[in-house]
Amino acid sequence: MNRSALDAYSDGAVWWDTAISDIKKNEIIIRGYPIEELIGTLSYSQMLYLLLCGEVLSEKKARLLESVLVAGADHGPRAPSIAAARMAATCGISFNSCVATGINLLGDVHGGAAEKAMTLFYITNARLKANQDLLLADVVAAQLDHLEKNREKLGGIGHQLHDDDPRIRKLYALAEALVDEGEISGNYLKMAEEFRCQLEERKKRKMTMNIDGVAAAIQCELAIPAEAAKGIFAMSRGMGIVAHALEELQNRVLIKGPCPNRADLVRYTGPELRHLEKRE
Structure with missing residues:
Protein backbone atom coordinates (compact mmCIF):
# COMPACT_ATOMS: atom_id res chain seq x y z
CA MET A 1 0.00 0.00 0.00
CA ASN A 2 1.34 3.44 -0.92
CA ARG A 3 2.09 5.77 1.97
CA SER A 4 1.69 9.52 1.96
CA ALA A 5 4.81 11.67 1.83
CA LEU A 6 4.05 13.04 5.29
CA ASP A 7 3.84 9.53 6.74
CA ALA A 8 7.17 8.57 5.22
CA TYR A 9 8.79 11.82 6.32
CA SER A 10 7.60 11.33 9.90
CA ASP A 11 9.50 8.02 9.99
CA GLY A 12 12.74 9.82 9.30
CA ALA A 13 12.85 9.48 5.51
CA VAL A 14 14.18 12.33 3.40
CA TRP A 15 11.63 14.40 1.48
CA TRP A 16 13.12 13.77 -1.97
CA ASP A 17 15.05 10.53 -2.51
CA THR A 18 16.82 10.49 -5.89
CA ALA A 19 19.57 8.50 -7.56
CA ILE A 20 19.61 10.89 -10.50
CA SER A 21 21.35 14.05 -9.37
CA ASP A 22 23.27 15.47 -6.43
CA ILE A 23 23.33 19.26 -6.42
CA LYS A 24 25.56 21.24 -4.03
CA LYS A 25 27.17 24.64 -4.12
CA ASN A 26 29.43 24.82 -7.19
CA GLU A 27 28.92 21.10 -7.84
CA ILE A 28 26.46 19.22 -10.06
CA ILE A 29 26.64 15.42 -10.15
CA ILE A 30 24.47 13.45 -12.60
CA ARG A 31 24.27 9.70 -11.99
CA GLY A 32 27.71 9.93 -10.37
CA TYR A 33 29.32 11.97 -13.17
CA PRO A 34 30.40 15.61 -12.75
CA ILE A 35 28.35 17.73 -15.16
CA GLU A 36 31.48 19.34 -16.60
CA GLU A 37 32.60 15.90 -17.82
CA LEU A 38 29.29 15.34 -19.57
CA ILE A 39 29.03 18.75 -21.26
CA GLY A 40 30.63 18.61 -24.69
CA THR A 41 31.10 14.84 -24.39
CA LEU A 42 27.66 13.24 -24.36
CA SER A 43 25.08 13.66 -27.11
CA TYR A 44 21.50 14.63 -26.31
CA SER A 45 20.31 11.02 -26.58
CA GLN A 46 23.17 9.76 -24.40
CA MET A 47 22.27 12.32 -21.74
CA LEU A 48 18.61 11.34 -21.95
CA TYR A 49 19.45 7.67 -21.50
CA LEU A 50 21.83 8.41 -18.64
CA LEU A 51 19.12 10.35 -16.81
CA LEU A 52 16.48 7.66 -17.43
CA CYS A 53 18.50 4.46 -17.08
CA GLY A 54 21.66 5.44 -15.23
CA GLU A 55 24.21 4.35 -17.82
CA VAL A 56 25.98 5.90 -20.82
CA LEU A 57 24.89 4.42 -24.13
CA SER A 58 27.49 3.53 -26.73
CA GLU A 59 27.66 6.05 -29.55
CA LYS A 60 26.03 3.62 -32.01
CA LYS A 61 23.11 2.85 -29.70
CA ALA A 62 22.76 6.55 -28.89
CA ARG A 63 22.52 7.40 -32.60
CA LEU A 64 19.78 4.79 -32.95
CA LEU A 65 17.83 6.32 -30.05
CA GLU A 66 18.38 9.78 -31.52
CA SER A 67 17.00 8.52 -34.83
CA VAL A 68 13.77 7.60 -33.02
CA LEU A 69 13.58 11.13 -31.60
CA VAL A 70 14.14 12.65 -35.05
CA ALA A 71 11.60 10.34 -36.72
CA GLY A 72 8.76 11.36 -34.40
CA ALA A 73 9.51 15.08 -34.34
CA ASP A 74 6.77 16.29 -36.68
CA HIS A 75 3.72 15.03 -38.55
CA GLY A 76 2.14 18.28 -39.67
CA PRO A 77 -0.85 20.35 -38.46
CA ARG A 78 -3.21 17.39 -38.82
CA ALA A 79 -1.59 15.92 -35.70
CA PRO A 80 -3.80 17.05 -32.78
CA SER A 81 -0.90 18.14 -30.56
CA ILE A 82 0.56 20.38 -33.25
CA ALA A 83 -2.85 21.75 -34.26
CA ALA A 84 -3.57 22.64 -30.63
CA ALA A 85 -0.24 24.42 -30.23
CA ARG A 86 -0.86 26.44 -33.39
CA MET A 87 -4.37 27.38 -32.26
CA ALA A 88 -3.01 28.42 -28.89
CA ALA A 89 -0.46 30.67 -30.60
CA THR A 90 -3.30 32.60 -32.25
CA CYS A 91 -4.93 33.31 -28.88
CA GLY A 92 -2.25 35.60 -27.50
CA ILE A 93 -1.03 33.40 -24.62
CA SER A 94 2.65 33.11 -23.76
CA PHE A 95 4.80 31.02 -26.07
CA ASN A 96 5.66 28.44 -23.40
CA SER A 97 1.92 28.03 -22.78
CA CYS A 98 1.40 27.40 -26.50
CA VAL A 99 4.00 24.63 -26.36
CA ALA A 100 2.46 23.22 -23.17
CA THR A 101 -0.96 23.18 -24.84
CA GLY A 102 0.38 20.89 -27.55
CA ILE A 103 2.35 18.69 -25.15
CA ASN A 104 -0.69 18.28 -22.91
CA LEU A 105 -2.61 16.56 -25.72
CA LEU A 106 -0.11 13.70 -25.76
CA GLY A 107 -1.45 10.74 -23.81
CA ASP A 108 -2.77 7.22 -24.21
CA VAL A 109 -4.68 7.91 -27.44
CA HIS A 110 -2.36 10.39 -29.18
CA GLY A 111 1.22 9.46 -28.33
CA GLY A 112 0.67 6.43 -26.12
CA LYS A 230 5.20 8.76 -23.54
CA GLY A 231 7.75 11.12 -22.04
CA ILE A 232 10.28 10.26 -24.73
CA PHE A 233 7.67 10.80 -27.44
CA ALA A 234 6.75 14.14 -25.87
CA MET A 235 10.40 15.20 -26.13
CA SER A 236 10.48 14.06 -29.75
CA ARG A 237 7.19 15.62 -30.88
CA GLY A 238 7.98 18.63 -28.70
CA MET A 239 10.48 19.77 -31.33
CA GLY A 240 7.76 19.93 -33.95
CA ILE A 241 5.34 21.55 -31.53
CA VAL A 242 7.84 24.33 -30.78
CA ALA A 243 8.50 24.93 -34.49
CA HIS A 244 4.82 24.99 -35.49
CA ALA A 245 3.81 27.20 -32.56
CA LEU A 246 6.57 29.65 -33.48
CA GLU A 247 5.55 29.69 -37.14
CA GLU A 248 1.93 30.38 -36.25
CA LEU A 249 2.99 33.08 -33.80
CA GLN A 250 5.00 34.76 -36.56
CA ASN A 251 2.00 34.57 -38.92
CA ARG A 252 0.21 36.93 -36.51
CA VAL A 253 -3.22 35.46 -37.21
CA LEU A 254 -5.65 35.86 -34.32
CA ILE A 255 -8.05 33.32 -32.82
CA LYS A 256 -7.84 30.49 -35.31
CA GLY A 257 -10.34 27.80 -34.31
CA PRO A 258 -10.11 24.06 -34.86
CA CYS A 259 -11.93 24.36 -38.20
CA PRO A 260 -12.76 27.14 -40.71
CA ASN A 261 -15.53 29.59 -39.72
CA ARG A 262 -18.20 28.01 -41.92
CA ALA A 263 -21.64 27.02 -40.72
CA ASP A 264 -21.69 23.85 -42.84
CA LEU A 265 -18.69 22.45 -40.95
CA VAL A 266 -20.37 22.60 -37.53
CA ARG A 267 -23.63 20.78 -36.86
CA TYR A 268 -25.84 21.29 -33.80
CA THR A 269 -27.63 18.14 -32.65
CA GLY A 270 -29.13 19.39 -29.37
CA PRO A 271 -32.77 20.20 -28.48
CA GLU A 272 -34.88 22.58 -30.56
CA LEU A 273 -35.12 26.15 -29.38
CA ARG A 274 -36.85 26.28 -25.99
CA HIS A 275 -37.39 28.72 -23.15
CA LEU A 276 -37.36 28.57 -19.38
CA GLU A 277 -40.75 28.62 -17.75
CA LYS A 278 -41.61 31.97 -16.23
CA ARG A 279 -41.68 32.02 -12.47
CA GLU A 280 -44.46 33.90 -10.73
Whole structure:
Protein backbone atom coordinates (compact mmCIF):
# COMPACT_ATOMS: atom_id res chain seq x y z
CA MET A 1 0.00 0.00 0.00
CA ASN A 2 1.34 3.44 -0.92
CA ARG A 3 2.09 5.77 1.97
CA SER A 4 1.69 9.52 1.96
CA ALA A 5 4.81 11.67 1.83
CA LEU A 6 4.05 13.04 5.29
CA ASP A 7 3.84 9.53 6.74
CA ALA A 8 7.17 8.57 5.22
CA TYR A 9 8.79 11.82 6.32
CA SER A 10 7.60 11.33 9.90
CA ASP A 11 9.50 8.02 9.99
CA GLY A 12 12.74 9.82 9.30
CA ALA A 13 12.85 9.48 5.51
CA VAL A 14 14.18 12.33 3.40
CA TRP A 15 11.63 14.40 1.48
CA TRP A 16 13.12 13.77 -1.97
CA ASP A 17 15.05 10.53 -2.51
CA THR A 18 16.82 10.49 -5.89
CA ALA A 19 19.57 8.50 -7.56
CA ILE A 20 19.61 10.89 -10.50
CA SER A 21 21.35 14.05 -9.37
CA ASP A 22 23.27 15.47 -6.43
CA ILE A 23 23.33 19.26 -6.42
CA LYS A 24 25.56 21.24 -4.03
CA LYS A 25 27.17 24.64 -4.12
CA ASN A 26 29.43 24.82 -7.19
CA GLU A 27 28.92 21.10 -7.84
CA ILE A 28 26.46 19.22 -10.06
CA ILE A 29 26.64 15.42 -10.15
CA ILE A 30 24.47 13.45 -12.60
CA ARG A 31 24.27 9.70 -11.99
CA GLY A 32 27.71 9.93 -10.37
CA TYR A 33 29.32 11.97 -13.17
CA PRO A 34 30.40 15.61 -12.75
CA ILE A 35 28.35 17.73 -15.16
CA GLU A 36 31.48 19.34 -16.60
CA GLU A 37 32.60 15.90 -17.82
CA LEU A 38 29.29 15.34 -19.57
CA ILE A 39 29.03 18.75 -21.26
CA GLY A 40 30.63 18.61 -24.69
CA THR A 41 31.10 14.84 -24.39
CA LEU A 42 27.66 13.24 -24.36
CA SER A 43 25.08 13.66 -27.11
CA TYR A 44 21.50 14.63 -26.31
CA SER A 45 20.31 11.02 -26.58
CA GLN A 46 23.17 9.76 -24.40
CA MET A 47 22.27 12.32 -21.74
CA LEU A 48 18.61 11.34 -21.95
CA TYR A 49 19.45 7.67 -21.50
CA LEU A 50 21.83 8.41 -18.64
CA LEU A 51 19.12 10.35 -16.81
CA LEU A 52 16.48 7.66 -17.43
CA CYS A 53 18.50 4.46 -17.08
CA GLY A 54 21.66 5.44 -15.23
CA GLU A 55 24.21 4.35 -17.82
CA VAL A 56 25.98 5.90 -20.82
CA LEU A 57 24.89 4.42 -24.13
CA SER A 58 27.49 3.53 -26.73
CA GLU A 59 27.66 6.05 -29.55
CA LYS A 60 26.03 3.62 -32.01
CA LYS A 61 23.11 2.85 -29.70
CA ALA A 62 22.76 6.55 -28.89
CA ARG A 63 22.52 7.40 -32.60
CA LEU A 64 19.78 4.79 -32.95
CA LEU A 65 17.83 6.32 -30.05
CA GLU A 66 18.38 9.78 -31.52
CA SER A 67 17.00 8.52 -34.83
CA VAL A 68 13.77 7.60 -33.02
CA LEU A 69 13.58 11.13 -31.60
CA VAL A 70 14.14 12.65 -35.05
CA ALA A 71 11.60 10.34 -36.72
CA GLY A 72 8.76 11.36 -34.40
CA ALA A 73 9.51 15.08 -34.34
CA ASP A 74 6.77 16.29 -36.68
CA HIS A 75 3.72 15.03 -38.55
CA GLY A 76 2.14 18.28 -39.67
CA PRO A 77 -0.85 20.35 -38.46
CA ARG A 78 -3.21 17.39 -38.82
CA ALA A 79 -1.59 15.92 -35.70
CA PRO A 80 -3.80 17.05 -32.78
CA SER A 81 -0.90 18.14 -30.56
CA ILE A 82 0.56 20.38 -33.25
CA ALA A 83 -2.85 21.75 -34.26
CA ALA A 84 -3.57 22.64 -30.63
CA ALA A 85 -0.24 24.42 -30.23
CA ARG A 86 -0.86 26.44 -33.39
CA MET A 87 -4.37 27.38 -32.26
CA ALA A 88 -3.01 28.42 -28.89
CA ALA A 89 -0.46 30.67 -30.60
CA THR A 90 -3.30 32.60 -32.25
CA CYS A 91 -4.93 33.31 -28.88
CA GLY A 92 -2.25 35.60 -27.50
CA ILE A 93 -1.03 33.40 -24.62
CA SER A 94 2.65 33.11 -23.76
CA PHE A 95 4.80 31.02 -26.07
CA ASN A 96 5.66 28.44 -23.40
CA SER A 97 1.92 28.03 -22.78
CA CYS A 98 1.40 27.40 -26.50
CA VAL A 99 4.00 24.63 -26.36
CA ALA A 100 2.46 23.22 -23.17
CA THR A 101 -0.96 23.18 -24.84
CA GLY A 102 0.38 20.89 -27.55
CA ILE A 103 2.35 18.69 -25.15
CA ASN A 104 -0.69 18.28 -22.91
CA LEU A 105 -2.61 16.56 -25.72
CA LEU A 106 -0.11 13.70 -25.76
CA GLY A 107 -1.45 10.74 -23.81
CA ASP A 108 -2.77 7.22 -24.21
CA VAL A 109 -4.68 7.91 -27.44
CA HIS A 110 -2.36 10.39 -29.18
CA GLY A 111 1.22 9.46 -28.33
CA GLY A 112 0.67 6.43 -26.12
CA ALA A 113 0.90 3.53 -28.59
CA ALA A 114 4.63 3.00 -28.06
CA GLU A 115 4.17 2.48 -24.32
CA LYS A 116 1.40 -0.05 -24.95
CA ALA A 117 3.54 -1.90 -27.49
CA MET A 118 6.59 -1.89 -25.23
CA THR A 119 4.56 -3.27 -22.33
CA LEU A 120 3.26 -6.05 -24.59
CA PHE A 121 6.75 -6.81 -25.92
CA TYR A 122 8.25 -7.00 -22.43
CA ILE A 123 5.46 -9.32 -21.24
CA THR A 124 5.97 -11.52 -24.30
CA ASN A 125 9.72 -11.67 -23.70
CA ALA A 126 9.23 -12.52 -20.02
CA ARG A 127 6.98 -15.46 -20.96
CA LEU A 128 9.51 -16.73 -23.45
CA LYS A 129 12.23 -16.57 -20.82
CA ALA A 130 10.05 -18.27 -18.21
CA ASN A 131 9.42 -21.23 -20.53
CA GLN A 132 12.15 -21.73 -23.11
CA ASP A 133 10.18 -24.54 -24.77
CA LEU A 134 7.66 -22.01 -26.04
CA LEU A 135 7.93 -20.66 -29.56
CA LEU A 136 7.70 -16.94 -30.30
CA ALA A 137 4.83 -17.53 -32.73
CA ASP A 138 2.79 -19.38 -30.10
CA VAL A 139 3.28 -16.73 -27.42
CA VAL A 140 2.38 -13.95 -29.87
CA ALA A 141 -0.75 -15.85 -30.92
CA ALA A 142 -1.78 -16.20 -27.28
CA GLN A 143 -1.23 -12.50 -26.69
CA LEU A 144 -3.34 -11.59 -29.71
CA ASP A 145 -6.08 -13.93 -28.48
CA HIS A 146 -6.02 -12.11 -25.14
CA LEU A 147 -6.24 -8.70 -26.83
CA GLU A 148 -9.15 -9.81 -29.00
CA LYS A 149 -11.00 -11.31 -26.04
CA ASN A 150 -10.68 -8.04 -24.13
CA ARG A 151 -11.36 -5.92 -27.23
CA GLU A 152 -8.02 -4.17 -26.87
CA LYS A 153 -6.15 -2.65 -29.77
CA LEU A 154 -2.62 -3.69 -30.62
CA GLY A 155 -0.48 -0.56 -30.38
CA GLY A 156 2.14 0.13 -33.03
CA ILE A 157 0.41 -1.47 -36.01
CA GLY A 158 -1.49 0.37 -38.76
CA HIS A 159 -1.67 4.01 -39.84
CA GLN A 160 -4.55 6.17 -41.08
CA LEU A 161 -2.41 7.83 -43.77
CA HIS A 162 0.71 5.83 -44.58
CA ASP A 163 0.94 2.34 -46.05
CA ASP A 164 4.68 2.64 -46.75
CA ASP A 165 5.95 5.05 -44.12
CA PRO A 166 9.48 6.22 -45.04
CA ARG A 167 10.32 6.60 -41.34
CA ILE A 168 9.72 2.90 -40.73
CA ARG A 169 11.99 1.73 -43.53
CA LYS A 170 14.82 3.97 -42.36
CA LEU A 171 14.55 3.04 -38.67
CA TYR A 172 14.48 -0.66 -39.51
CA ALA A 173 17.58 -0.27 -41.69
CA LEU A 174 19.45 1.55 -38.92
CA ALA A 175 18.39 -0.99 -36.29
CA GLU A 176 19.17 -4.03 -38.41
CA ALA A 177 22.66 -2.68 -39.07
CA LEU A 178 23.26 -2.67 -35.31
CA VAL A 179 21.91 -6.22 -35.06
CA ASP A 180 24.47 -7.31 -37.67
CA GLU A 181 27.21 -5.59 -35.66
CA GLY A 182 26.10 -7.24 -32.42
CA GLU A 183 25.19 -3.94 -30.74
CA ILE A 184 21.59 -5.02 -30.13
CA SER A 185 19.97 -8.47 -30.08
CA GLY A 186 17.25 -7.92 -32.66
CA ASN A 187 14.85 -10.05 -30.60
CA TYR A 188 12.32 -7.27 -30.12
CA LEU A 189 12.47 -6.30 -33.78
CA LYS A 190 11.63 -9.90 -34.70
CA MET A 191 8.89 -9.91 -32.09
CA ALA A 192 7.30 -6.73 -33.47
CA GLU A 193 7.33 -8.20 -36.97
CA GLU A 194 5.76 -11.43 -35.70
CA PHE A 195 2.92 -9.44 -34.15
CA ARG A 196 2.45 -7.52 -37.41
CA CYS A 197 2.43 -10.66 -39.57
CA GLN A 198 0.00 -12.56 -37.36
CA LEU A 199 -2.34 -9.59 -37.11
CA GLU A 200 -2.22 -9.21 -40.89
CA GLU A 201 -3.16 -12.87 -41.26
CA ARG A 202 -6.06 -12.52 -38.84
CA LYS A 203 -7.37 -9.33 -40.44
CA LYS A 204 -6.95 -10.71 -43.98
CA ARG A 205 -5.57 -7.39 -45.16
CA LYS A 206 -2.26 -5.60 -45.27
CA MET A 207 -1.14 -4.31 -41.86
CA THR A 208 1.81 -1.95 -41.72
CA MET A 209 4.12 -1.22 -38.84
CA ASN A 210 3.84 2.40 -37.70
CA ILE A 211 6.33 4.74 -36.07
CA ASP A 212 5.14 3.76 -32.60
CA GLY A 213 5.69 0.07 -33.25
CA VAL A 214 9.24 0.32 -34.53
CA ALA A 215 10.09 2.94 -31.88
CA ALA A 216 8.77 0.55 -29.24
CA ALA A 217 10.89 -2.33 -30.53
CA ILE A 218 14.03 -0.18 -30.65
CA GLN A 219 13.47 1.19 -27.15
CA CYS A 220 12.98 -2.36 -25.85
CA GLU A 221 16.24 -3.34 -27.53
CA LEU A 222 17.85 -0.56 -25.46
CA ALA A 223 16.10 -1.74 -22.25
CA ILE A 224 14.25 1.54 -21.76
CA PRO A 225 11.32 1.21 -19.30
CA ALA A 226 7.93 1.17 -21.01
CA GLU A 227 6.69 3.82 -18.56
CA ALA A 228 9.16 6.31 -20.08
CA ALA A 229 7.80 5.97 -23.63
CA LYS A 230 5.20 8.76 -23.54
CA GLY A 231 7.75 11.12 -22.04
CA ILE A 232 10.28 10.26 -24.73
CA PHE A 233 7.67 10.80 -27.44
CA ALA A 234 6.75 14.14 -25.87
CA MET A 235 10.40 15.20 -26.13
CA SER A 236 10.48 14.06 -29.75
CA ARG A 237 7.19 15.62 -30.88
CA GLY A 238 7.98 18.63 -28.70
CA MET A 239 10.48 19.77 -31.33
CA GLY A 240 7.76 19.93 -33.95
CA ILE A 241 5.34 21.55 -31.53
CA VAL A 242 7.84 24.33 -30.78
CA ALA A 243 8.50 24.93 -34.49
CA HIS A 244 4.82 24.99 -35.49
CA ALA A 245 3.81 27.20 -32.56
CA LEU A 246 6.57 29.65 -33.48
CA GLU A 247 5.55 29.69 -37.14
CA GLU A 248 1.93 30.38 -36.25
CA LEU A 249 2.99 33.08 -33.80
CA GLN A 250 5.00 34.76 -36.56
CA ASN A 251 2.00 34.57 -38.92
CA ARG A 252 0.21 36.93 -36.51
CA VAL A 253 -3.22 35.46 -37.21
CA LEU A 254 -5.65 35.86 -34.32
CA ILE A 255 -8.05 33.32 -32.82
CA LYS A 256 -7.84 30.49 -35.31
CA GLY A 257 -10.34 27.80 -34.31
CA PRO A 258 -10.11 24.06 -34.86
CA CYS A 259 -11.93 24.36 -38.20
CA PRO A 260 -12.76 27.14 -40.71
CA ASN A 261 -15.53 29.59 -39.72
CA ARG A 262 -18.20 28.01 -41.92
CA ALA A 263 -21.64 27.02 -40.72
CA ASP A 264 -21.69 23.85 -42.84
CA LEU A 265 -18.69 22.45 -40.95
CA VAL A 266 -20.37 22.60 -37.53
CA ARG A 267 -23.63 20.78 -36.86
CA TYR A 268 -25.84 21.29 -33.80
CA THR A 269 -27.63 18.14 -32.65
CA GLY A 270 -29.13 19.39 -29.37
CA PRO A 271 -32.77 20.20 -28.48
CA GLU A 272 -34.88 22.58 -30.56
CA LEU A 273 -35.12 26.15 -29.38
CA ARG A 274 -36.85 26.28 -25.99
CA HIS A 275 -37.39 28.72 -23.15
CA LEU A 276 -37.36 28.57 -19.38
CA GLU A 277 -40.75 28.62 -17.75
CA LYS A 278 -41.61 31.97 -16.23
CA ARG A 279 -41.68 32.02 -12.47
CA GLU A 280 -44.46 33.90 -10.73
